[in-house]
Amino acid sequence: MLTIGRTWIRELKFGREWSLRDHILTVEKNGLRTFLLERDSRIDKIVISLARPGESVRILCVKDVIQPWSKANGEPAGAGLRQVLSNVTVVTCGKIVGFQEGIIDMSGVGASYSPFAKTFNLVLEIGVVKELTARQHEECVRETGLAAAEFLGKAVLCQPPDKEERFASLAPPVDPLLSRIAYVYPLLTQGLLHDSYLWGKNAGNGLPQYIEPHLLLDGAITSGNCVSACDKNTTWHHQNNPIILELFRRHGRDLNFVGVLLTCEPVRLAQKEEAAAKVIEIAGNLHLQGVILSKEGFGNPDADQMMLIRKFAEMGVKTVAISDEFAGADGCSQSLADTTAEADAVVSVGNANERLLLPPQAVILGPISDFTRLAGSYPQSLHADGSLEIELQGIIGATNELGAQTLSCREI
Numbered sequence: 001m002l003t004i005g006r007t008w009i010r011e012l013k014f015g016r017e018w019s020l021r022d023h024i025l026t027v028e029k030n031g032l033r034t035f036l037l038e039r040d041s042r043i044d045k046i047v048i049s050l051a052r053p054g055e056s057v058r059i060l061c062v063k064d065v066i067q068p069w070s071k072a073n074g075e076p077a078g079a080g081l082r083q084v085l086s087n088v089t090v091v092t093c094g095k096i097v098g099f100q101e102g103i104i105d106m107s108g109v110g111a112s113y114s115p116f117a118k119t120f121n122l123v124l125e126i127g128v129v130k131e132l133t134a135r136q137h138e139e140c141v142r143e144t145g146l147a148a149a150e151f152l153g154k155a156v157l158c159q160p161p162d163k164e165e166r167f168a169s170l171a172p173p174v175d176p177l178l179s180r181i182a183y184v185y186p187l188l189t190q191g192l193l194h195d196s197y198l199w200g201k202n203a204g205n206g207l208p209q210y211i212e213p214h215l216l217l218d219g220a221i222t223s224g225n226c227v228s229a230c231d232k233n234t235t236w237h238h239q240n241n242p243i244i245l246e247l248f249r250r251h252g253r254d255l256n257f258v259g260v261l262l263t264c265e266p267v268r269l270a271q272k273e274e275a276a277a278k279v280i281e282i283a284g285n286l287h288l289q290g291v292i293l294s295k296e297g298f299g300n301p302d303a304d305q306m307m308l309i310r311k312f313a314e315m316g317v318k319t320v321a322i323s324d325e326f327a328g329a330d331g332c333s334q335s336l337a338d339t340t341a342e343a344d345a346v347v348s349v350g351n352a353n354e355r356l357l358l359p360p361q362a363v364i365l366g367p368i369s370d371f372t373r374l375a376g377s378y379p380q381s382l383h384a385d386g387s388l389e390i391e392l393q394g395i396i397g398a399t400n401e402l403g404a405q406t407l408s409c410r411e412i
Contacts, residue, residue: 001168002078002214005161006086012050012120020155025088027122032151036124039147042132042140047125049365051091053118057106058358058388059093060366061374062396063138064145064223065116065234066090070153071218077199078169078215083156089119089236090152092145093366094126097134097193100375102229102396103388110358113398113406116236123365124148138193142224146235167214167248170259174252179289181255183213183243184279186304188225188233188296189264196233196296197222198262208263208278213244216260227297228375230352230398231324242403243292243322258286263308265301276307280315293321295401298352302337313342320345324399329355329391349400350407352376352393360386
């Protein structure tokens with residue numbers, strides 16, 4: 001059984017020593033910098049900053065967001081106590097290697113679109129030595145962020161959490177009259193810096209596969225991709241997947257949660273067809289009545305999602321899909337690159353092409369010189385007064401396709 005213990009922080013600050021007292025986390029910045037520099041010689045420089053809710057701070061070229069955690073040595077995956085800092089993150093940012101990445105505004109209009117405007121963020125701006133390839137560059141930044149998150153998480157290792165929640169291996173159906181529901185969880189696995197990692201290894205080599213969901217809540221998946229910021233599943237999103245959490249909480253109450261089918265989003269059509277066929281083969285042994293399908297990215301991954309919806313319909317299995325839209329700034333363009341008649345229950349998490357004007361921020365973290373290379377921006381995006389004109393797709397987590405976003409709708 002896995003227990004997740006959550007500790008709530010009401011203030012994050014720098015100080016002369018590490019401490020966690022009265023829900024105030026103090027970070028000894030020089031010690032953290034020394035630890036990170038000594039563990040990876042590929043780092044050329046690292047700037048450590050804080051960004052707190054409501055502050056006039058803009059974080060640029062964000063690569064990943066990670067929840068700090070700790071776990072006692074020797075406890076296997078999916079078991080023991082995993083302690084997390086609920087409203088604290090490690091944010092990595094730096095020079096854009098390929099393209100895309102995104103921003104987080106801690107105040108103003110942009111703050112209402114990202115969940116990370118409401119968290120206390122330890123920001124690492126990481127520069128690497130010149131000799132590295134693009135993959136080595138991203139690997140260095142990714143591993144540095146994970147190391148910092150684990151280092152930060154040690155603050156809660158010896159403290160009782162504020163709240164505990166337990167997740168066990170799924171028992172046989174509690175009530176045979178309840179529908180058997182599975183979750184199909186695609187990971188971006190396209191190469192070209194569009195990668196995800198399962199237990200530290202590139203996930204594209206071992207998918208699709210069935211996996212017990214409590215394992216995924218124990219840090220199994222790491223983000224390594226550079227897709228548009230709005231629908232990038234950061235490591236934080238994988239650590240806090242709301243679909244898995246909700247299915248667990250409803251298991252045995254109004255549905256039978258039978259597990260997760262991890263799958264991939266490859267590039268070539270033949271690979272997509274092969275992956276979809278394998279998912280259906282695994283699903284055939286689960287005797288399902290319903291499936292929830294999430295997604296990561298847009299365009300190419302639309303084909304994977306629609307292919308699966310079509311194949312599940314052929315099995316007589318009902319599907320609910322989650323997707324964002326790219327419908328143009330006016331919302332009038334075709335919003336998905338692919339569709340199918342069987343996709344009759346799709347939850348939209350927003351139009352990523354919606355255009356915003358974000359007010360200036362007093363503090364800029366990250367490389368402003370790379371801003372116009374962000375997805376959703378353009379050469380004239382940065383105005384003389386420091387305000388930004390950008391599409392929603394440039395904001396980290398704005399249209400997250402796991403449903404961990406702040407957009408909602410109302411009936412008119």
